[in-house]
Amino acid sequence: MTATIFALATAPGRSGVAVVRVSGPGAGSALTALSGRPLPEPRRATLATLRDPATGDALDDALVLRFTAPASFTGEDVVELHLHGGRAVVTGVIEALAALPGLRLAEPGEFTRRAFENGKLDLTEAEAVADLIDAETTAQRRQALRQMDGALGRLYDGWRDRLTRALAHIEADIDFADEDLPGGVADAVRPVVERLIAEIAAHLDDGGRGERLREGLHIAIVGAPNAGKSSLLNALARRDAAIVSARAGTTRDVIEVHLDLGGYPVVLADTAGLREAAADEVEEEGIRRARDRAARADVKVAVFDATALPDLDPATLALIDADTVVAVNKRDLSDSPLPLIGGQTPIPVSARSGAGLVDLEKCLAAFSAERLAVGGTPSLTRARHRAALEECRASLERALSAPLPELAAEDIRLASRALGRITGRVDVEDLLEIIFRDFCIGK
Numbered sequence: 061m062t063a064t065i066f067a068l069a070t071a072p073g074r075s076g077v078a079v080v081r082v083s084g085p086g087a088g089s090a091l092t093a094l095s096g097r098p099l100p101e102p103r104r105a106t107l108a109t110l111r112d113p114a115t116g117d118a119l120d121d122a123l124v125l126r127f128t129a130p131a132s133f134t135g136e137d138v139v140e141l142h143l144h145g146g147r148a149v150v151t152g153v154i155e156a157l158a159a160l161p162g163l164r165l166a167e168p169g170e171f172t173r174r175a176f177e178n179g180k181l182d183l184t185e186a187e188a189v190a191d192l193i194d195a196e197t198t199a200q201r202r203q204a205l206r207q208m209d210g211a212l213g214r215l216y217d218g219w220r221d222r223l224t225r226a227l228a229h230i231e232a233d234i235d236f237a238d239e240d241l242p243g244g245v246a247d248a249v250r251p252v253v254e255r256l257i258a259e260i261a262a263h264l265d266d267g268g269r270g271e272r273l274r275e276g277l278h279i280a281i282v283g284a285p286n287a288g289k290s291s292l293l294n295a296l297a298r299r300d301a302a303i304v305s306a307r308a309g310t311t312r313d314v315i316e317v318h319l320d321l322g323g324y325p326v327v328l329a330d331t332a333g334l335r336e337a338a339a340d341e342v343e344e345e346g347i348r349r350a351r352d353r354a355a356r357a358d359v360k361v362a363v364f365d366a367t368a369l370p371d372l373d374p375a376t377l378a379l380i381d382a383d384t385v386v387a388v389n390k391r392d393l394s395d396s397p398l399p400l401i402g403g404q405t406p407i408p409v410s411a412r413s414g415a416g417l418v419d420l421e422k423c424l425a426a427f428s429a430e431r432l433a434v435g436g437t438p439s440l441t442r443a444r445h446r447a448a449l450e451e452c453r454a455s456l457e458r459a460l461s462a463p464l465p466e467l468a469a470e471d472i473r474l475a476s477r478a479l480g481r482i483t484g485r486v487d488v489e490d491l492l493e494i495i496f497r498d499f500c501i502g503k
């Protein structure tokens with residue numbers, strides 16, 4: 061018999077309200093055991109004094125709610141105990157539940173996993189639950205909500221349906237064909253497969269925006285020593301994340317801060333100042349890391365020192381490309397006209413006075429929107445989906461050049477399987493462990 065599971069669903073620690081969720085066939089009797097009263101009507105919030113069934117000790121006056129299978133998040137009988145969020149209250153209730161026969165603490169992600177297993181969610185929707193809980197910015201929330209709504213799952217299931225129909229076509233051809241009829245994919249099926257390959261290619265070729273939106277756009281601040289990179293990072297982060305000093309070569313390690321820029325998630329990195337003559341091997345390693353980070357960043361901010369103009373640091377100049385925002389810092393010390401730098405109009409800023417920072421933020425937010433914005437069709441959000449789609453596309457391409465209809469049919473079957481794995485329609489067993497491992501207990 062299925063175990064009845066329970067867990068604290070809200071964040072641990074002191075809080076106004078803490079919710080303990082119980083799911084499984086024993087959820088109702090667990091509530092009766094704690095409240096000592098008949099079950100309340102489903103979906104109606106009811107006040108109840110909860111007691112430890114073993115000792116009769118009062119644990120809390122709680123708001124209790126119950127849902128009956130299959131009309132619940134997990135698809136099972138569910139009870140929610142809305143407790144006063146004190147540690148002793150929560151511990152008391154958890155211990156009382158643990159002592160009941162047939163009940164055990166939920167594993168990470170187990171509630172969502174049960175929802176999937178009971179057909180309440182497909183895998184992309186389950187993944188979206190995790191993304192929504194992790195969402196830190198507006199754009200991340202939008203993407204997760206859309207995926208939780210089933211937009212991505214519907215796209216993949218729609219593709220799979222088309223393949224199922226194409227397969228039926230080919231199989232009919234195989235059954236009725238003249239023994240020595242040549243050719244692989246039937247003429248009627250070829251355009252369907254070709255069109256799907258094109259749609260999958262377009263979906264894959266989206267610059268990774270969905271995946272990036274989950275993880276944040278990587279922006280690296282680069283420039284000569286003492287240009288004021290760390291000061292700029294601190295000003296943008298509105299806290300003293302990096303050490304600032306008048307000594308050239310202060311920053312060595314890459315220092316990251318997470319920012320919300322106009323609703324988009326950004327990982328902003330401060331790096332060591334670039335120069336030929338590093339003071340020691342530690343700074344040398346810092347410069348190596350700075351270059352490495354600059355090369356991997358989605359966007360760079362190249363910082364120049366206004367007091368050094370018209371001289372421009374050649375190492376920084378060499379890094380400017382189409383993905384670079386050019387800023388001239390310490391504008392408070394010099395107001396001489398700014399030249400074009402690396403073909404771009406630089407943004408004048410002062411990390412000290414704060415002047416120009418709004419313009420720099422706006423420019424970076426525009427970059428983020430361009431790289432991360434969620435467009436008309438839902439975006440691919442995970443490497444797992446990408447791998448399955450590439451496999452699907454490869455199988456479809458093989459099908460097009462298959463010498464026999466039987467072989468084409470097999471390739472289309474493989475392509476359809478790859479799509480089915482994304483939403484969890486097929487081959488799920490080994491996947492579930494991996495996917496739900498990332499969830500925490502109570503989800």
Ligand SMILES: Nc1nc2c(ncn2[C@@H]2O[C@H](COP(=O)(O)OP(=O)(O)OP(=O)(O)O)[C@@H](O)[C@H]2O)c(=O)[nH]1
Nearest residue numbers: 285286287288289290291305309310311333411412
């Ligand atoms: N007047 C003025 N001074 C600034 C400004 N930004 C930074 N400074 C000063 O410039 C010096 C170097 O600043 P940092 O932020 O440490 O420069 P950095 O580019 O991170 O330096 P390294 O880590 O050594 O490469 C410090 O003394 C800062 O106070 C600015 O906008 N105006």
Ligand SMILES: [K+]
Nearest residue numbers: 286305307310
């Ligand atoms: K410095």
Ligand SMILES: [Mg+2]
Nearest residue numbers: 289290310311
């Ligand atoms: Mg620094």
